[in-house]
Amino acid sequence: MAFSKNQSEVDEGLKGELAKKGVVVTTINQLYNWGRQSSIWPMQFGLACCAIEMIATACARYDIARFGAELFRPSPRQSDLMIVAGTVTKKMAPQVVRLYNQMAEPKYVITMGACSIAGGPFIDGYNVLRGIDRYIPIDVHLPGCPPRPEALLYGLMELQKKIQSQEIETTEWYQKGMKREYPVPDFGPHGLVPKFNPEVWQPRELDHRKDKYGEPILIGRKTKAPDLDAPLATPPVAQPPKPQTA
Amino acid sequence: MMEKMFEVQDPVNHDTQTLQVNIGPQHPSTHGVFRMNVVLDGETVVSLKPVMGYLHRNHEQIAENISYTASMPYTDRLDYFNSMSNNFAWALAVEKLANLDVPERAQYIRVIMAELTRLVNHVSVIGFLLNDLGAFFTPVLYAFREREKILDIFEEVSGARMMCNFLRFGGIKRDLPAGTLERIKEVIQNFPKFLDEFETLLTKNEILCMRCQNVGVLPAELAVNASITGPMLRASGVNYDVRKADKYSIYDRFDFKIPLGQTGDVYDRYYCRVLEMRESLKILQQALRDIPVTGEIISKKMAPFVKAPRNFKPPVGEAYGRVEAPKGELGFYVVSDGTPQPWRYHVRAPSLINLTILEDLCIGHKVADAIVILGSIDIVLGEVDH
Numbered sequence: 001m002a003f004s005k006n007q008s009e010v011d012e013g014l015k016g017e018l019a020k021k022g023v024v025v026t027t028i029n030q031l032y033n034w035g036r037q038s039s040i041w042p043m044q045f046g047l048a049c050c051a052i053e054m055i056a057t058a059c060a061r062y063d064i065a066r067f068g069a070e071l072f073r074p075s076p077r078q079s080d081l082m083i084v085a086g087t088v089t090k091k092m093a094p095q096v097v098r099l100y101n102q103m104a105e106p107k108y109v110i111t112m113g114a115c116s117i118a119g120g121p122f123i124d125g126y127n128v129l130r131g132i133d134r135y136i137p138i139d140v141h142l143p144g145c146p147p148r149p150e151a152l153l154y155g156l157m158e159l160q161k162k163i164q165s166q167e168i169e170t171t172e173w174y175q176k177g178m179k180r181e182y183p184v185p186d187f188g189p190h191g192l193v194p195k196f197n198p199e200v201w202q203p204r205e206l207d208h209r210k211d212k213y214g215e216p217i218l219i220g221r222k223t224k225a226p227d228l229d230a231p232l233a234t235p236p237v238a239q240p241p242k243p244q245t246a
Numbered sequence: 247m248m249e250k251m252f253e254v255q256d257p258v259n260h261d262t263q264t265l266q267v268n269i270g271p272q273h274p275s276t277h278g279v280f281r282m283n284v285v286l287d288g289e290t291v292v293s294l295k296p297v298m299g300y301l302h303r304n305h306e307q308i309a310e311n312i313s314y315t316a317s318m319p320y321t322d323r324l325d326y327f328n329s330m331s332n333n334f335a336w337a338l339a340v341e342k343l344a345n346l347d348v349p350e351r352a353q354y355i356r357v358i359m360a361e362l363t364r365l366v367n368h369v370s371v372i373g374f375l376l377n378d379l380g381a382f383f384t385p386v387l388y389a390f391r392e393r394e395k396i397l398d399i400f401e402e403v404s405g406a407r408m409m410c411n412f413l414r415f416g417g418i419k420r421d422l423p424a425g426t427l428e429r430i431k432e433v434i435q436n437f438p439k440f441l442d443e444f445e446t447l448l449t450k451n452e453i454l455c456m457r458c459q460n461v462g463v464l465p466a467e468l469a470v471n472a473s474i475t476g477p478m479l480r481a482s483g484v485n486y487d488v489r490k491a492d493k494y495s496i497y498d499r500f501d502f503k504i505p506l507g508q509t510g511d512v513y514d515r516y517y518c519r520v521l522e523m524r525e526s527l528k529i530l531q532q533a534l535r536d537i538p539v540t541g542e543i544i545s546k547k548m549a550p551f552v553k554a555p556r557n558f559k560p561p562v563g564e565a566y567g568r569v570e571a572p573k574g575e576l577g578f579y580v581v582s583d584g585t586p587q588p589w590r591y592h593v594r595a596p597s598l599i600n601l602t603i604l605e606d607l608c609i610g611h612k613v614a615d616a617i618v619i620l621g622s623i624d625i626v627l628g629e630v631d632h
Contacts, residue, residue, distance in 0.1 A: 045272055047278070047301065048278070048279075048301055048303075048323075048326070048627070048628055049323055049326035049408065049409070049628060051278065052326060052327065052408065053408065056390055056393075056394070059390035059391070060387050060390065060391050061390075061391070074273070074274040076272075086301075087301060087303055089299075089301060089302055089303065091300050091302070092271065092279055092301070095271055095272060095279075095300075099272060121319065121320065121323070122303045122304065122308065124304075124311070125303055125304030125307065125308055126304055126307065127303065128303055128304065145409060146408060146409070148407065222583070222587075224583075225583070225589060226562045226563075226581060226582065226583035226584065226589055227562070228562070228563060228564055228581070
């Protein structure tokens with residue numbers, strides 16, 4: 001997604017001339033956003049496998065400190081960015097939404113990994129939420145299982161672009177009556193209640209999954225347990241498929 | 247037995263109240279999404295109830311609905327620090343079920359990968375243990391520097407850093423690229439230097455000794471009764487290692503020792519892991535010396551199923567394959583009914599079983615020690631909740 005960059009109306013040549021004299025001309029928006037984008041404090045909050053890659057990003061080789069985002073805070077009150085790193089299960093989803101509500105404005109969310117975007121490889125499980133974007137708004141989606149540390153850095157740079165495009169006058173968190181707290185779902189006996197937050201997410205009208213990937217493979221419920229004590233009818237060797245004769 | 251060792255004072259006899267504290271699920275030192283329901287008397291832990299299930303991803307249910315080979319990438323995500331060991335256990339279980347043999351070169355490559363995984367796991371765990379002790383992030387930086395070097399090898403071999411999905415039934419997915427063995431040798435040559443540096447900083451460190459010695463003592467009898475395995479059991483002085491007890495794969499060919507602890511406290515668990523890394527290096531050196539230069543990498547019986555894994559139907563029967571994973575004994579129990587999907591699939595997850603002892607270890611200690619004890623048990627929540 002392309003963001004419109006905050007442009008200064010001052011002539012570039014004039015800026016250069018002034019810079020030689022030691023005078024910097026900028027807009028308050030650019031200064032404000034430059035400060036915010038270079039000191040993003042992420043929340044130290046790992047859910048599953050992707051958290052390890054998040055730690056690896058913070059360590060020496062990838063060094064997220066180059067982007068000013070090395071200060072992982074354990075408390076949601078002190079952090080600007082929530083990296084949802086890992087599978088969000090139905091038991092954990094209420095806590096994730098609650099943590100989002102506790103964060104101070106301005107707040108941003110990155111979903112890291114296929115699981116937190118849409119359920120990932122565990123999408124068929126009964127206990128896995130199919131995407132945390134059903135309950136909270138997401139700024140950057142980061143696919144991969146798990147994404148490499150470089151991918152997380154790229155996601156952070158995309159977020160910085162988004163921050164750079166925001167203006168003080170029109171930002172949400174300076175408006176009156178702004179509401180960025182979302183209801184926390186309940187973990188009921190049949191999953192989460194409600195199933196999604198209609199303010200944030202609506203189910204699609206068309207299901208493209210069938211068009212793209214075809215019919216799901218149905219195995220059918222197995223009802224008869226194998227009789228392990230019975231004498232083996234087949235020899236205990238795996239049989240290769242018979243070659244087809246034309 | 248525990249009551250004699252620590253005098254748990256009855257809070258009723260004092261003018262104090264007990265305090266119930268929830269540690270987690272979002273807490274920097276619970277190693278993921280894990281909740282401890284702690285009752286405190288002052289700072290002393292009176293009772294501790296672990297609450298799990300925040301990362302229950304229906305591993306077993308999914309595996310019973312997909313083909314045998316398709317379960318392989320799911321085993322990566324069980325214990326996401328050491329995917330190669332998990333693949334190894336699942337491959338051994340199905341090989342037992344379908345009566346497959348593994349070619350020589352593939353056996354050696356498997357062992358090399360499993361031992362490299364042990365290095366990755368132990369070095370990271372020690373880093374996180376120090377993190378819990380208050381040495382925030384500096385030991386992790388050292389540990390992850392070495393981890394990245396080994397992950398480079400995994401990436402070269404399998405294409406992925408963490409989720410390798412490398413082993414197949416009856417062999418491995420593909421042969422090693424040219425020059426990989428030399429790079430593995432280089433990493434192994436440099437690893438003892440790193441370990442010496444790490445130990446200089448940590449092993450005789452006064453703070454580490456004071457915080458870890460005689461904390462969370464696990465008696466050998468209790469450890470055996472609770473079926474604890476892995477470095478935790480060996481730190482209590484019980485000589486049990488699946489590599490020696492079962493001699494799966496080709497582990498009977500290598501000369502290595504099993505490091506044992508004496509008291510079974512947090513310090514012994516830490517030091518056992520350091521010594522185990524040194525023994526792993528010995529195994530790696532022997533494996534790299536003896537590995538055949540060329541050879542098949544997958545058995546002839548399985549060759550038809552490489553392109554068509556859904557046709558793989560093991561005969562009716564049951565099997566249990568186990569390895570000494572870095573966390574303990576990792577086993578897969580599988581029952582086949584002759585169809586492409588297993589009838590029953592069960593994981594014996596070492597993290598889950600080692601965690602059951604947590605309350606016994608923590609009672610009577612301060613709450614700060616409970617965090618350290620949890621760190622020394624070495625849990626990974628993907629495996630605990632599977």
